[in-house]
Amino acid sequence: MSQVANHESLGTHGRIWLTVLWTSFLAASGATMVFFAFVDPRPAIEMLAPAAAPPSRTALYSVGFFLFWMIAALSASLTAWLLSAPSRRSSP
Amino acid sequence: MTDTIKSGAQADESYYAAHQKVYPRDIAGRFATLRISAAWLLLGLFYGLPWLRWNGRQAILFDLPARKFHLFGLTLWPQDFIFLTWLLVIAALSLFFFTAVAGRLWCGYACPQTVWTEVFLWMERVTEGDRTRRMKLDAAPWSLHKLGRKGAKQLLWVSFALWTGFTFVGFFTPITLLGELALTGALGPWESFWIFFYGLATYGNAGFLREQVCKYMCPYARFQSAMFDRNTLIITYDLERGEPRGGRRKGSDARSAGLGDCVDCTLCVQVCPTGIDIRAGLQYECIACAACIDACDSVMDRMHYPRGLVRYATQNNLDRQSTRIIRPRIIVYGVLLLALCAGFVIALGRRAPVALDVLHDRNALYRPLDDGAIENVYLLKIMNKDAIPHRFRVELGDAGYRLDPIAPQFDVPAGEVFNAPVRVRRAALEQRHDAVGRLRLRIVATDAPSLQAQADARFFAPRD
Numbered sequence: 001m002s003q004v005a006n007h008e009s010l011g012t013h014g015r016i017w018l019t020v021l022w023t024s025f026l027a028a029s030g031a032t033m034v035f036f037a038f039v040d041p042r043p044a045i046e047m048l049a050p051a052a053a054p055p056s057r058t059a060l061y062s063v064g065f066f067l068f069w070m071i072a073a074l075s076a077s078l079t080a081w082l083l084s085a086p087s088r089r090s091s092p
Numbered sequence: 093m094t095d096t097i098k099s100g101a102q103a104d105e106s107y108y109a110a111h112q113k114v115y116p117r118d119i120a121g122r123f124a125t126l127r128i129s130a131a132w133l134l135l136g137l138f139y140g141l142p143w144l145r146w147n148g149r150q151a152i153l154f155d156l157p158a159r160k161f162h163l164f165g166l167t168l169w170p171q172d173f174i175f176l177t178w179l180l181v182i183a184a185l186s187l188f189f190f191t192a193v194a195g196r197l198w199c200g201y202a203c204p205q206t207v208w209t210e211v212f213l214w215m216e217r218v219t220e221g222d223r224t225r226r227m228k229l230d231a232a233p234w235s236l237h238k239l240g241r242k243g244a245k246q247l248l249w250v251s252f253a254l255w256t257g258f259t260f261v262g263f264f265t266p267i268t269l270l271g272e273l274a275l276t277g278a279l280g281p282w283e284s285f286w287i288f289f290y291g292l293a294t295y296g297n298a299g300f301l302r303e304q305v306c307k308y309m310c311p312y313a314r315f316q317s318a319m320f321d322r323n324t325l326i327i328t329y330d331l332e333r334g335e336p337r338g339g340r341r342k343g344s345d346a347r348s349a350g351l352g353d354c355v356d357c358t359l360c361v362q363v364c365p366t367g368i369d370i371r372a373g374l375q376y377e378c379i380a381c382a383a384c385i386d387a388c389d390s391v392m393d394r395m396h397y398p399r400g401l402v403r404y405a406t407q408n409n410l411d412r413q414s415t416r417i418i419r420p421r422i423i424v425y426g427v428l429l430l431a432l433c434a435g436f437v438i439a440l441g442r443r444a445p446v447a448l449d450v451l452h453d454r455n456a457l458y459r460p461l462d463d464g465a466i467e468n469v470y471l472l473k474i475m476n477k478d479a480i481p482h483r484f485r486v487e488l489g490d491a492g493y494r495l496d497p498i499a500p501q502f503d504v505p506a507g508e509v510f511n512a513p514v515r516v517r518r519a520a521l522e523q524r525h526d527a528v529g530r531l532r533l534r535i536v537a538t539d540a541p542s543l544q545a546q547a548d549a550r551f552f553a554p555r556d
């Protein structure tokens with residue numbers, strides 16, 4: 001809680017947003033690594049949506065990474081938001 | 093005197109309204125030399141390694157599109173993911189170990205954040221001048237002169253950041269190919285994207301955020317205190333010796349004037365890249381870069397005082413007690429680390445150098461032949477993880493089945509997967525009543541029969 005209070009005393013939400021993006025970036029990097037180590041996206045995509053020119057693995061990895069980042073950022077921003085919302089009990 | 097810093101600083105034009113821009117002063121000295129040598133070494137490795145060749149291919153290539161990691165003679169596959177995890181655990185534990193022994197050695201000398209900030213600072217110094225000039229330039233109104241200096245700096249920064257992004261992507265896509273593509277403007281959208289992305293990250297972290305990364309973004313900086321104890325080497329100001337601080341004339345007897353050894357010149361504060369005052373004690377912002385040691389040593393030399401008012405020391409050392417290097421925490425970390433490293437090497441050495449995957453043909457489950465026999469087609473994925481090419485013979489363990497041709501052979505280059513189609517038939521005479529049979533396929537290297545792998549497959553036949 002002191003972290004959040006600290007941020008607010010700086011009078012800016014910028015730092016919160018950057019922190020949210022940053023922690024979720026870290027989480028997404030880890031998730032991407034683990035996920036694609038076990039799942040080869042190429043055959044999966046070919047099976048789900050057969051196309052003449054299936055997207056390259058690089059493209060699939062990248063899209064996967066951004067999906068993970070989005071989900072993680074959603075969770076992190078929710079956390080930040082809930083923590084920063086005024087709490088009735090904490091007021092003196 | 094810290095006020096000089098504050099008055100000389102201006103609010104950063106970043107999101108952080110309350111953030112004061114830090115203008116670290118350049119300082120020469122023993123630790124600066126060490127730090128710069130470390131930076132050269134690490135940058136040399138980063139920018140040089142992707143260009144290194146090994147056995148006709150890039151020595152270090154995390155070939156994501158092909159799902160293979162090449163590390164010199166070693167090829168790691170997705171099945172070897174455990175090794176990567178293992179390496180990460182070793183890296184984390186080494187960090188704990190070194191932190192417990194010597195504090196934030198990593199931060200001061202090896203962290204990419206520190207190293208790249210150092211380079212960006214150097215570029216800033218080259219284009220905008222030393223600390224005083226930089227502060228003056230920032231305070232001055234826009235002029236042609238200012239525009240030129242700032243423009244030159246940005247040009248250097250941006251080109252260097254782009255080169256960094258290019259090199260980074262070069263660890264994942266063969267860098268010579270990447271270079272050709274970049275020169276001919278034929279880079280794929282994702283390659284270009286990641287080059288820019290990483291370039292932007294470099295620019296932002298090393299040029300713009302700098303010490304704020306250490307202060308606000310780095311998890312390590314936060315949990316380091318859990319690893320520190322009274323015997324950990326940290327950067328300290330010798331309070332007992334330095335206080336009361338104060339200015340004095342050179343050669344005057346400070347002791348009789350009731351003064352300690354600190355002349356309160358604030359040089360240690362001016363050189364600090366995170367903008368803190370080490371004299372206030374150990375702070376989590378301190379990245380242990382030792383710039384303040386160099387600064388204070390130079391002052392002590394000038395005053396003809398002994399060096400080491402600011403120095404590497406342990407808490408015990410400062411309290412005039414003996415320092416114990418060997419202590420339970422160190423022993424536990426050390427033993428664990430050794431065990432993990434040994435286990436890693438052994439496991440890597442015992443890793444099966446060949447692997448086999450069998451996929452049943454997707455188009456047809458089975459095919460009846462003219463003579464009444466039933467045929468199934470399989471795709472063998474033969475993985476040769478060895479450093480040399482091998483020829484593999486395919487064998488069938490089960491007596492009821494026969495390969496066609498009898499013993500097909502396939503050449504598989506080093507570190508490659510070879511997709512080999514094989515046909516297996518079951519004689520019509522030997523009627524079985526199950527529609528699905530099991531068989532075991534084996535590959536044997538013809539030049540080294542101990543290199544084997546096997547896999548089970550299902551054999552489909554019409555139900556009779």
Ligand code: SF4
Nearest residue numbers: 364378379381382384
């Ligand atoms: S206090 Fe000294 S060692 Fe710590 S970051 Fe500042 S200059 Fe570096």
Ligand code: SF4
Nearest residue numbers: 354355357358360388
């Ligand atoms: S550099 Fe040394 S003498 Fe100068 S203010 Fe810092 S501690 Fe005191």
